[in-house]
Amino acid sequence: MIKLSIIVPVYNVAELVQKCVDSLLCQDIPLEEYEVLLINDGSTDKSLQIIENLAHKYLNIKVYSKPNGGQSSARNLGLENALGKYVWFVDSDDFIEPNVLSKVLGKIEKDELDVLCFSFQFSYDDGTEFSSHKFHASENKVCSGNDFQLKVNMPAGPWAAIFSRSFINDNKLRFIEGIVHEDLEYTARAYYLAKRIEFYDIVVYNYYQRLGSTMKSNNFKRAHDLLVVSDALYTFAEENVEKTKPIYQLFQNKVLFAFSQALFYYQKTGTLTLKTFKSKPYYPIRLNSTMTNKEKLKALIMNVSLRLYIKLICRH
Numbered sequence: 001m002i003k004l005s006i007i008v009p010v011y012n013v014a015e016l017v018q019k020c021v022d023s024l025l026c027q028d029i030p031l032e033e034y035e036v037l038l039i040n041d042g043s044t045d046k047s048l049q050i051i052e053n054l055a056h057k058y059l060n061i062k063v064y065s066k067p068n069g070g071q072s073s074a075r076n077l078g079l080e081n082a083l084g085k086y087v088w089f090v091d092s093d094d095f096i097e098p099n100v101l102s103k104v105l106g107k108i109e110k111d112e113l114d115v116l117c118f119s120f121q122f123s124y125d126d127g128t129e130f131s132s133h134k135f136h137a138s139e140n141k142v143c144s145g146n147d148f149q150l151k152v153n154m155p156a157g158p159w160a161a162i163f164s165r166s167f168i169n170d171n172k173l174r175f176i177e178g179i180v181h182e183d184l185e186y187t188a189r190a191y192y193l194a195k196r197i198e199f200y201d202i203v204v205y206n207y208y209q210r211l212g213s214t215m216k217s218n219n220f221k222r223a224h225d226l227l228v229v230s231d232a233l234y235t236f237a238e239e240n241v242e243k244t245k246p247i248y249q250l251f252q253n254k255v256l257f258a259f260s261q262a263l264f265y266y267q268k269t270g271t272l273t274l275k276t277f278k279s280k281p282y283y284p285i286r287l288n289s290t291m292t293n294k295e296k297l298k299a300l301i302m303n304v305s306l307r308l309y310i311k312l313i314c315r316h
Helices: 017-025 047-057 071-081 101-110 145-151 165-170 182-193 221-240 246-269 274-278 293-304 306-314
Strands: 004-010 034-041 061-066 086-089 115-123 129-131 161-164 197-208
Touching: 004 017, 004 047, 004 071, 017 034, 017 047, 034 047, 034 071, 047 061, 061 071, 071 086, 071 165, 086 165, 101 115, 101 161, 101 197, 115 182, 145 182, 145 197, 145 246, 161 165, 161 182, 182 221, 182 246, 221 246, 246 274, 246 293, 246 306, 274 306, 293 306
Parallel strands: 004 034, 004 086, 034 061, 115 197
Antiparallel strands: 086 161, 115 129, 115 161
């Protein structure tokens, strides 16, 4: 039985993908118990050749190729072909700790979880590492997704969690295709829908920091795509979250974050008009008691004038 499907989108990472896959193979469970799905997303460098060579060497590695469509579509293709009881999304420029699969799979199976979240650390080109994994570890217990998001401040990346595949499929959890920053929307929705979710205070993932990655690039798409994310978060909350509960306010804050980030890239690129921002159903921004003072200040300035917000906040 395949216990785990590790889904890895691959796009022009010839210099990094070998290290990523090596880390996935340096584990403490038999190869036949997990599969590594490498999704070639239209790479134009030697990435495809490298991962095909790996697939010839290891029976648990499978390669799928598709025209370039972005990380979301690659992950969705991986989900359509995954056979494991659990699913993990790993980015091809990152790597995982050795001999951790027995621990995380043992934990998620023992506690019968929909989602297991865990710690990570940043990794840099010079070999240094910086731990960023203390997410209220005192809350290390099984809880609902509602309570979990209010207590545990997880990063947006889906790589910081392992998901039950039946949970993903039952809730039709797929990534919005064609955009960047899709993780902001996906994990908020997935964590909320989980009936049994837990944080496991163990460093499992290494998040590689490099110039030129998708998240570091200032391209014109980001302003537009962040608005798509804020729209999706708003719609999900309106349709699924009880408005009297604190979790609804948390979703409002996530909308504010995506909206403010979209404004930041708007002033860098000029690809959208302020009329687009003003037409959103969540503008003017509604303040709530769970906002930090900084969030409240941002919202107040936005509500007075988006141009003033850009002048005061976005250009610093």
